Amino acid sequence: MDEFRETELKKRISESTIRRLSLYHRALEIVEENGSETVSSKELAKIEKLTPAQVRKDLSFFGSFGTRGLGYPVKDLKAKIARILGIDRVWNIALVGVGNIGSALVSYKEFARQGFKIVKLFDNDQRKIGSNHKGIVVSDIKNIVSELSGSEIEMVVVCVPGSVAQFVVNDIVKAGLRAILNFAPVNLKVPDDVFVRNENMAMELEYLSYALVNNHSKNRVK
Amino acid sequence: MDEFRETELKKRISESTIRRLSLYHRALEIVEENGSETVSSKELAKIEKLTPAQVRKDLSFFGSFGTRGLGYPVKDLKAKIARILGIDRVWNIALVGVGNIGSALVSYKEFARQGFKIVKLFDNDQRKIGSNHKGIVVSDIKNIVSELSGSEIEMVVVCVPGSVAQFVVNDIVKAGLRAILNFAPVNLKVPDDVFVRNENMAMELEYLSYALVNNHSKNRVK
DNA sequence: CCTATTTTGTGAAGGCTTTCACATAGATAA
DNA sequence: TTATCTATGTGAAAGCCTTCACAAAATAGG
Ligand SMILES: NC(=O)c1ccc[n+]([C@@H]2O[C@H](COP(=O)([O-])OP(=O)(O)OC[C@H]3O[C@@H](n4cnc5c(N)ncnc54)[C@H](O)[C@@H]3O)[C@@H](O)[C@H]2O)c1
Ligand SMILES: NC(=O)c1ccc[n+]([C@@H]2O[C@H](COP(=O)([O-])OP(=O)(O)OC[C@H]3O[C@@H](n4cnc5c(N)ncnc54)[C@H](O)[C@@H]3O)[C@@H](O)[C@H]2O)c1
Numbered sequence: 001m002d003e004f005r006e007t008e009l010k011k012r013i014s015e016s017t018i019r020r021l022s023l024y025h026r027a028l029e030i031v032e033e034n035g036s037e038t039v040s041s042k043e044l045a046k047i048e049k050l051t052p053a054q055v056r057k058d059l060s061f062f063g064s065f066g067t068r069g070l071g072y073p074v075k076d077l078k079a080k081i082a083r084i085l086g087i088d089r090v091w092n093i094a095l096v097g098v099g100n101i102g103s104a105l106v107s108y109k110e111f112a113r114q115g116f117k118i119v120k121l122f123d124n125d126q127r128k129i130g131s132n133h134k135g136i137v138v139s140d141i142k143n144i145v146s147e148l149s150g151s152e153i154e155m156v157v158v159c160v161p162g163s164v165a166q167f168v169v170n171d172i173v174k175a176g177l178r179a180i181l182n183f184a185p186v187n188l189k190v191p192d193d194v195f196v197r198n199e200n201m202a203m204e205l206e207y208l209s210y211a212l213v214n215n216h217s218k219n220r221v222k
Numbered sequence: 223m224d225e226f227r228e229t230e231l232k233k234r235i236s237e238s239t240i241r242r243l244s245l246y247h248r249a250l251e252i253v254e255e256n257g258s259e260t261v262s263s264k265e266l267a268k269i270e271k272l273t274p275a276q277v278r279k280d281l282s283f284f285g286s287f288g289t290r291g292l293g294y295p296v297k298d299l300k301a302k303i304a305r306i307l308g309i310d311r312v313w314n315i316a317l318v319g320v321g322n323i324g325s326a327l328v329s330y331k332e333f334a335r336q337g338f339k340i341v342k343l344f345d346n347d348q349r350k351i352g353s354n355h356k357g358i359v360v361s362d363i364k365n366i367v368s369e370l371s372g373s374e375i376e377m378v379v380v381c382v383p384g385s386v387a388q389f390v391v392n393d394i395v396k397a398g399l400r401a402i403l404n405f406a407p408v409n410l411k412v413p414d415d416v417f418v419r420n421e422n423m424a425m426e427l428e429y430l431s432y433a434l435v436n437n438h439s440k441n442r443v444k
Numbered sequence: 445c446c447t448a449t450t451t452t453g454t455g456a457a458g459g460c461t462t463t464c465a466c467a468t469a470g471a472t473a474a
Numbered sequence: 475t476t477a478t479c480t481a482t483g484t485g486a487a488a489g490c491c492t493t494c495a496c497a498a499a500a501t502a503g504g
Contacts, residue, residue, distance in 0.1 A: 014461070018432050022425040026407065040481065048409050052481090053463055060483055068469045068482045085428050086435030093427075100329045104322035105423075110407075116427050155430055179430040181423070185248060185332075187270050195433040197426040201327075201403070203244040204419040205315075205338050206307050208377055208401040210240050211417040213308030236491070262451065274451090275493055282453055290452040290499040450501070457494070464487070471480075 017058045021081050023048040024055065028078040040071035087115050092153045094120040096168050097160035098128055098138055101183055105157060106134050120153060141168070148175035155179040162186045169196075239280045243303050245270040246277065250300040262293035309337050314375045316342040318390050319382035320350055320360055323405055327379060328356050342375060363390070370397035377401040384408045391418075 027047040031039045041052040041059075059065055059072075062084055066072040082088040095102055095118050105111070106118055121133055124141040131138050139147060148156075156172050158165055158180060165184035172180060173194055180196045182188055188196050210216070249269040253261045263277040281287055281294075284306055288294040304310040317324055317340050327333070328340055343355055346363040353360050361369060370378075378394050380387055380402055387406035394402060395416055402418045404410055410418050432438070 012460095015429075016461075018429055019425060021432075022422070022428045023409075025428075042481080051463070053465095054461095056482065057462075057484080064483065066482050067471080069471045069480045071481065084432070086431040087428055091427070091431060100326035101323075104326040107322045111424070111427070114424055114427075116424070154434060155427070179434050181426055181430060187245075195430055195438065197429055199421065199423060199426060200244070201421060202333065202336055202338070203241060204403055204421060205313070205333070205336075205377070206244045206247075206309055207237075207240055207419055208403060208417055209308040209313060210243075210306070212376060212401050216417065238491075264451080273493070275495095276491095278451090278453065279492075286453065288452050289501085291450045291501045293451065446504090448501105448503085450499100452497105452499075454496095454498105455494105458492085460489105460491075462487105462489075464485105466484095467482105468484105469480100469482080472478085474475100474477090 013061055017061060018085070020048070020050065020054070020058050021085055023050070024058070025078060025081045025085065025087075028074055028081070032074050032078065036074055038067075038071040039074050039077075041066075043071075090115045090117055091155055092117055092119045092151075093155045093157060094118070094122065094144075094148060094153045095157040095159060096122040096141065096144070096172075097158065098123045098133055099159060102157075102159035103133065105159065106136070116155075118157070120147065120151075122147075141171075144168070144171045145175045148172065148177055150176075153177070155181065158182045158184060158188075160184060235283055239283060240307070242270070242272065242276070242280050243307055245272070246280070247300060247303045247307065247309075250296055250303070254296050254300065258296055260289075260293040261296050261299075263288075265293075312337045312339055313377055314339055314341045314373075315377045315379060316340070316344065316366075316370060316375045317379040317381060318344040318363065318366070318394075319380065320345045320355055321381060324379075324381035325355065327381065328358070338377075340379070342369070342373075344369075363393075366390070366393045367397045370394065370399055372398075375399070377403065380404045380406060380410075382406060 024044055027044050028039070030047060031043065041055040044055045045052045062080070065077050065080055079088070093116055095106060098106065098121050106121065111118065119136065121136050121138045122141045122144050123129060123138050128138050129140045154177060156177055156179070158168055160168050162184040165182065165186050166188060169180060169188045169190060173190055178194045180188070180190070180194065181199065182196055183199050185200060185202060190196055246266055249266050250261070252269060253265070263274040266277050267274045284302070287299050287302055301310070315338055317328060320328065320343050328343065333340065341358065343358050343360045344363045344366050345351060345360050350360050351362045376399060378399055378401070380390055382390050384406040387404065387408050388410060391402060391410045391412060395412055400416045402410070402412070402416065403421065404418055405421050407422060407424060412418055
C-alpha cells in the first residue's frame, strides 16, 4: 500500500512538483463542490493557472490516476494526493510566540479543518504564560524541550522575534522535532534532517516592488 | 543613472534571482551591524545558506560591484540592491480585511521601517468601519475604487476570506493598481500587467507534512 | 617591484524542469 | 462492433538555472 512513498520511487520529486500538488488538492476541492465526478488536466490547470502538460507530468511521477478520454476521478485523485502529501491524517502542532502573528494563526479555524491542529502554545512573557488562547493555556518557553520531547506534537510554528528565533529552534531540535514553519526573518541553522519552511512577507513585498519598478509586465510594449 | 533597470538589460532576470537579492539585502544588514566594511560572496552565501558562485552570478547580472581579492563594499552593495529592488523609497500600501491576519500586519512596525507603509484600511464590517487601528481609520470597502484611484497608494494587501477575494481584487484592478499581496487561499485572476504574490501558509504546512512522511532528509540512510 | 594570495566575474558544462507532441487507450455513439 | 473522439501518459526536446573552474584583477607582504 506504500506505492506513492517517494523513498520507494527511483526519481527524485522536485520541490515545485510538491508545491503544485497542494494546488491540485485545493483545485480538486473546488471541483468537488461543483459536483463533478471527473476532471481533466486542462480544467485543473485552468483553476491554478498552470499548463495541462504540467499537471499530467506531476501526477505521472506518482502513478496513472486518470482515464484516457475521460480525465481524473475527482474524489479519488483528491484522496491520492492527500496520501502523497501526508495530509490524510491529523498533525499536532505547537506554536511559539503568541504575539500579533501567532494569535492570528491560533484563531484561524481553517488549519484545523485541514488536519493541522495547534494543540500547544509557548511564550516567555509572564503576562501571557498561563493565559487561555482559544482553549489552549500558554506554556512557559522554559519547559519547551521537556514538553515536546516524546509528545504527540511533530511540527512547530515559530512566531517569535528574529533575535531569539535561533534559540527557540535549537530547543525544538533538542526535543527531537523535525518540522518547523518559521515566520521570523532569519535563516535558521538546523541539522540536515530537520525541515524548515520560511514565510517571508517582506520578501514578497520586495518582489512586488521590483516588479513595479521594472515594469515587469508580460505584455508590456518596449 | 538607470544602469540597473531590467528593461535596459538584455537578459531576463529570473524570479529566484530577485528573491535571493532580498536575502542578500537582509544578510548585508547583519554584516553592516557587525561593523564590516567589506564582505565576500562566501560570507554572504554562508549567512543565507547558498553557494558563493550563486551570489556572484546573481550580482553579476546587474553589474560588477565587488573588488577582486577583497569582496564587496557592504554599504554600497546594500544601497545598490535596494535600488534594484526598488526599496530605496517608501511604498504606500492599503490593506483590505482587518481581521486576524490583517490586524497582525497593521501592528507590525518592521514593515514601515523597511519602507512599506500601510496607510489605508478597508473592511465591510460595520463594527470595524470608522474604528481606529494603529492610527488609521477603517474605510468602507464600498468606496475602495474611488479612494484608491489616483491616490499615492500603489500596493494592496488582501486579507479577506477566499470567497470574496476575487471581488475585492477586481475593484483594486479597476482602481488602476498593479501590485497585490494575497493571503486568501485562491488563485486570483488578474490582467497580465498586474502582479500578484501569494502567501499560502497551508501550502508550507503541507510541504512539511510531505517531507516528514517521505523522510526527505538529505543524509538519510537507504 | 615582485610574488603569493585572495576573491571576483563569467563562459561553459551540467543538471533540472517545463513544454512539446503523439501514440495509446478508453469513452461515446450509432 | 466499428468509427470517432477525447484526454492521458510519457519519451524527447527545449529551456532555464546552478555549479564549475579558471583567467583576471586587486591586495598584502616582503
Ligand atoms: N506581525 C506581522 O505581521 C509579521 C510579518 C512578518 C514577519 N513577522 C515576524 O513574525 C515574528 C513575530 O511577529 P509579531 O508581530 O507577532 O511579534 P510580537 O512581538 O507581537 O510577538 C512575539 C511573541 O513572541 C514572544 N517571545 C519573545 N521572545 C520569546 C522567547 N524567547 N520565547 C518564547 N516567546 C517569546 C513574545 O512574548 C510575543 O508574544 C517576528 O519574527 C516578526 O519579524 C511578523
Ligand atoms: N488567520 C490566519 O492565520 C490565516 C492563515 C492563512 C490564511 N489566511 C487567510 O487570510 C484571510 C483572512 O483570514 P483571517 O483569519 O484574518 O479572517 P478574518 O475573518 O479574521 O478576517 C477577514 C476580514 O475581512 C473582512 N471582510 C469580509 N468580507 C469583506 C469584503 N467583501 N470586503 C472587505 N472586507 C471584508 C471581515 O470583516 C474581516 O474583518 C483568509 O482568506 C484566510 O483564508 C489566514
